[in-house]
Amino acid sequence: MSDRVPSDPTADIPAERAVVDLLGLVALGELLAFERMAADARLAPDLRRRAALGEMAAAEIANYRRLADRLGALGVLPDDAMAPYVAPLQAFHDSTEPRDWAEAVTKAYVGDGITDDFIREIAGALTEPDRRLVLDVLHESRYADFAAAEIRIAIEADPRVANRLSMWARRLVGEALSQAGRVASADLGALTALIARDERADVAGLFRRLTAAHTARMGAVGLNN
Amino acid sequence: MSDRVPSDPTADIPAERAVVDLLGLVALGELLAFERMAADARLAPDLRRRAALGEMAAAEIANYRRLADRLGALGVLPDDAMAPYVAPLQAFHDSTEPRDWAEAVTKAYVGDGITDDFIREIAGALTEPDRRLVLDVLHESRYADFAAAEIRIAIEADPRVANRLSMWARRLVGEALSQAGRVASADLGALTALIARDERADVAGLFRRLTAAHTARMGAVGLNN
Numbered sequence: 057m058s059d060r061v062p063s064d065p066t067a068d069i070p071a072e073r074a075v076v077d078l079l080g081l082v083a084l085g086e087l088l089a090f091e092r093m094a095a096d097a098r099l100a101p102d103l104r105r106r107a108a109l110g111e112m113a114a115a116e117i118a119n120y121r122r123l124a125d126r127l128g129a130l131g132v133l134p135d136d137a138m139a140p141y142v143a144p145l146q147a148f149h150d151s152t153e154p155r156d157w158a159e160a161v162t163k164a165y166v167g168d169g170i171t172d173d174f175i176r177e178i179a180g181a182l183t184e185p186d187r188r189l190v191l192d193v194l195h196e197s198r199y200a201d202f203a204a205a206e207i208r209i210a211i212e213a214d215p216r217v218a219n220r221l222s223m224w225a226r227r228l229v230g231e232a233l234s235q236a237g238r239v240a241s242a243d244l245g246a247l248t249a250l251i252a253r254d255e256r257a258d259v260a261g262l263f264r265r266l267t268a269a270h271t272a273r274m275g276a277v278g279l280n281n
Numbered sequence: 282m283s284d285r286v287p288s289d290p291t292a293d294i295p296a297e298r299a300v301v302d303l304l305g306l307v308a309l310g311e312l313l314a315f316e317r318m319a320a321d322a323r324l325a326p327d328l329r330r331r332a333a334l335g336e337m338a339a340a341e342i343a344n345y346r347r348l349a350d351r352l353g354a355l356g357v358l359p360d361d362a363m364a365p366y367v368a369p370l371q372a373f374h375d376s377t378e379p380r381d382w383a384e385a386v387t388k389a390y391v392g393d394g395i396t397d398d399f400i401r402e403i404a405g406a407l408t409e410p411d412r413r414l415v416l417d418v419l420h421e422s423r424y425a426d427f428a429a430a431e432i433r434i435a436i437e438a439d440p441r442v443a444n445r446l447s448m449w450a451r452r453l454v455g456e457a458l459s460q461a462g463r464v465a466s467a468d469l470g471a472l473t474a475l476i477a478r479d480e481r482a483d484v485a486g487l488f489r490r491l492t493a494a495h496t497a498r499m500g501a502v503g504l505n506n
Contacts, residue, residue, distance in 0.1 A: 084328070087328065087331065087332055087335065090319065090335050090339075091319055091320075091322055091323060091331075091335065094315065094316055094319030094320065094335075094338065095316075095319065095320055097316055098316060102360055103309070103312065103359065103360045103363050103364075103367070104358075104359065104360050106312065106316075107312055107342070107345055107346070107349065107359075110312065110315050110316065110319075110342045110345070111342055111346060113319065113339075113342070114315075114338075114339035114342045114343060117332070117335045117336055117338070117339045118339065120332055120335070121332070121336060124332065133329075134328065134329065134332075135327055135328045135329050138328055139328075142328070
């Protein structure tokens with residue numbers, strides 16, 4: 057988990073509005089990830105794994121609380137900050153309901169990985185205390201390790217699973233990108249401005265970096281992108 | 282939340298087996314309550330309430346972890362300790378899926394209340410550190426307060442709701458009692474021995490006390506038993 061910062065973190069102090077947008081987006085992401093992981097826990101083959109996914113889920117809602125409290129401190133109702141993102145994030149989850157345990161852990165692994173990379177990219181443009189807060193809500197690596205181990209176990213038990221999960225991961229990324237487009241238009245540009253912090257709209261570069269990191273993560277568990 | 286202890290807590294040191302049974306039952310109760318509350322959160326009328334039920338759920342899985350760790354320390358696989366109770370507890374939840382937000386918070390209110398009363402009754406028969414551990418997993422009163430407030434809001438908005446929720450609460454208790462009978466037979470008597478700790482099988486007295494406390498809780502939110 058590298059902790060990249062831009063060469064000059066004070067180069068562009070983001071507008072309050074963009075910070076609220078970002079905190080709202082991340083907060084809603086945590087809330088919905090919590091619900092979906094908690095629901096997916098029922099797909100677990102035994103109670104130990106079922107509880108493990110439940111604990112991953114619980115970590116998300118704890119992060120949600122920190123973000124919601126910060127929004128409150130900024131004088132914003134968390135619900136208001138999250139509202140613009142409900143439709144696209146809900147649509148992402150609705151369109152990617154895992155059918156079994158292997159798909160559930162792959163979704164957790166892929167989703168958390170990309171989310172963390174995205175948050176790390178954005179964090180550099182924030183000022184304190186928001187920068188620290190946003191970096192703090194990155195997922196614990198033990199959860200990624202758990203999900204990665206479960207994917208490897210599934211592939212070992214039946215090597216054909218690798219192909220199915222690779223396609224599943226591609227679908228997850230495709231749906232995520234499709235909804236990311238809606239997020240970008242929903243936020244009326246404030247968030248995009250935050251991404252394009254050095255005055256060149258480097259959204260293309262952001263996607264390239266996210267995709268490269270995702271491909272590396274896929275390879276690490278025996279899946280291909 | 283009174284913290285009753287029997288007059289002589291050392292009168293009956295429970296067998297290891299009964300302690301494992303009890304920890305397994307409470308652990309599974311926490312795990313399933315977590316999943317159901319997390320699922321029910323989707324019924325919330327807004328994101329704030331949705332997150333609040335999610336946080337209630339997360340508290341359950343944290344308790345699960347403590348109980349599972351204690352079982353591990355006793356040399357027992359948590360899954361083994363929980364296994365006898367999966368069918369009845371799952372059946373309870375499957376037969377009591379809330380249809381709307383008011384039913385969801387009523388289920389949380391009723392279920393947590395009875396569970397806490399039951400745990401307090403049993404805790405007196407345990408020795409340390411299990412007694413302390415089990416008392417620690419009692420639900421925080423702020424969650425009961427939240428659920429009670431939501432029930433009152435629902436009744437205020439439409440007084441006819443009180444009748445429907447009263448019937449719903451009766452069904453919850455009926456299903457719980459029905460499954461409690463299965464739990465009592467599943468555990469081969471060890472847990473029952475723990476309940477009947479002063480050598481008279483006071484199961485009838487236990488149910489009487491649980492019912493009286495439940496009736497009081499119902500009245501406190503404008504429902505009748």
